[in-house]
Amino acid sequence: MLFNSIDFIFFYVVVTILYFVVPHKFKWIILLAASCYFYMAFVPIYILILGFTIVIDYLAGIYIENEQPPRRRKMLLAASLIANIGILVVFKYFNFLNLNVNILCDKFNYHDPIPYLKILLPIGLSFHTFQAMSYTIEVYRGNQKAERHFGMYSLYVMFYPQLVAGPIERPQNVLPQLHMKHDFSYDLMQSGLKMMLWGFFKKLVIADRLSIFVNSVYNNPDMHNGTTIAIASFFFAIQIYCDFSGYTDIAIGCARTMGFDLMRNFNRPYFASNIQDFWRRWHISLSTWFRDYVYIPLGGSKVSGRRRYLNLFIIFLLSGIWHGANYTYIIWGILHGLYSVIYILIKPYLRKTPGNRIAAALMRMGNIALTVSLVTFAWIFFRAATVHDAFTLIRNLRSFGAAPFIGDGMSNFAQSVLAILLLFILEYKLEYYPEKFNFFSSPNIVVRWGALTFTILWIVIFGVFNGGQFIYFQF
């Protein structure tokens, strides 16, 4: 079930009403049943995979906590991680690995020794697998008590607002909240609904609008000139941000209306002034996951220079692989790894921020532009269907300066530009003037309701209602 569908609106209203109507001790049942229904609306049978992960990690958590010898605890953790990663490998990477093996075998005239699996990728697999893994790791580390209530643990993995595209939560944040009693809160309800509205705005008005132009260019990579590709790539940078952060806003807002507080996943990433800053602002729940469970155990930044660069590189490579079984994602990860290593190498030689305010502002603008350009270039690989397509697009970038292709009419292009401008103004305000012009929470009811009405009508007038899938659902 997509957030941007009429079905979801009905689902959300019914579930939220039921959630507040039933007594506290039954609330988890409502949420778990709703989460199962939500997940099964995609491909029902895949709930079994989710069920398998849940049972394994639930038992692993209890056994890890009960066991004393460190070696046995470690073995139990390893078994749980292998089971989780095993599911990921089978369902997400098997055909990709098999393809590579088959290509290799072809060279030796040995054709297709292993058959391909005819399966669809379970939706949001990487998200809930990583969330499940964070639970067993935290129990192993002693930061989290093993959850004895099977229903509550299932809900931790399956909580529907963040089940298919995050934020990838930590057990310390979510499990206590699941046990807590949540009464109806007027403030949380209205703040959550406003957050959902902003998420819908990002998704329907900006992301889906930009996707029309982006798709027409990226689906025909050999048909477009450099200017068109540059515009489409920049549009995609904005599209993926609004698509993913829009989803996150709806997820966080939806959870908030029921009294839950999910972690922040984005912090205006395109205002980052360097690549490190970008990764502190982009998909925070995934980057902190890799930091806490891979980078730091590898030694983090407390190791020698070379080892540190290698660690950093591994993190980004894994991040690329996490996104999907395609060389395009791997190259995307490698590029970000290179960017980060190069940034750390040159950081000591970079000029310090000048004292003069204008010079400092200009320098920051330049840094932001450079960061956005580097990130946008990497997105070409992320968006292209194949590595060949990505290189075709990059090769065609040489004809930058030629008249651009406008796409499906000037109107769509103009609406795309307007959407980006609006986003820039709103994000700029939030970045530099967070306390000013907060119309949604103005004490004056005319201003507040006026702003809300205006936003909803803006969505109706300028939104794209073609039920566009969220990009990150595929991961």
Next chain:
Amino acid sequence: MKNNLVIRFLVRLTAFSVILIAADRLVGFALKKIYFNQRVGQFSQTTYAVDSTRQDIMIFGSSRAVRHYSPAIISNASGLSCYDSGRDGLMIPYSTAIEEVSLARHIPKLIILDITPRELGIDKSKYEKLAILLPYCDEHPQFIKYIKEVSEFEAEKLFSKTYPYNSTAFILANNSLFSKSVEKDDNGYLPLHGVMTKVEMDDYSKRMTKRSKRTHQKTEIAETKAVNYFRQFLNNAAKNKIKTMVVISPTILNNSFYLDNQIVERDLIVKITSEYPNVTFLDFSTDPRFNHHPEKFDDVFHLNKKGSEEFSAIIAQHIKANL
């Protein structure tokens, strides 16, 4: 205390909903006024095609219909009035919808359907674009079944009076504020004025050849639903005993549909049209008078004014022979 909060929330939500619905009606009313007062541009052409056409010859199709057929030339040669109700970016489901509504009002002597084989292929955008019919659903409930192709709940979304004008604001503003600079159509015909160069054509040819090597590895599949719309279009004409010409208008490359992997669809058009005695099928995609003549094209998909006038004169001869 808890109940008070819930009641307070519900009261405010109801009050807000009333204001929202009122605002939606107000904005919707204003947009409707602006939309149906358009005198130039494709919205006004659609409105005319839906509500007012009474011509002897009706042309249907996509942008290739709008840009390739000059009603003036056709009328002069045939002595019959003609209107071009093609629409940029729209395909066979749209043509069928407009045909159904306009035939309920008036029966022309001849129908021309300009079609490209890809219209019968898999491409969900041809259904999404049927949203263009939303403003007409109030007056023409026949369109409801077509707009349900856009999404399952499309008819329910019409509760909003603003929604039918979704994504039209820029065009409405442009056509209203700068109506003088918007090119006026000639009975639906809007010629293109650019001229392609040989370099552009060769570049396109190179890219298409490269692309064909890739696309030929894929299986070609015609889409049943689109094929059914095509059949429905022909059935509507046959039921009303209207002579019909199904035309694939000229392309810049010889048989570019072969290069673009649309052979299955093209063969299907030939087969289906042969089942109707009132239908004549004409394929200009291999016509040497147009293939490899960049001076007659505006871009890789469309003839320019010169090319379309030459083509319209040819079509007029076929019409004379047909009637």
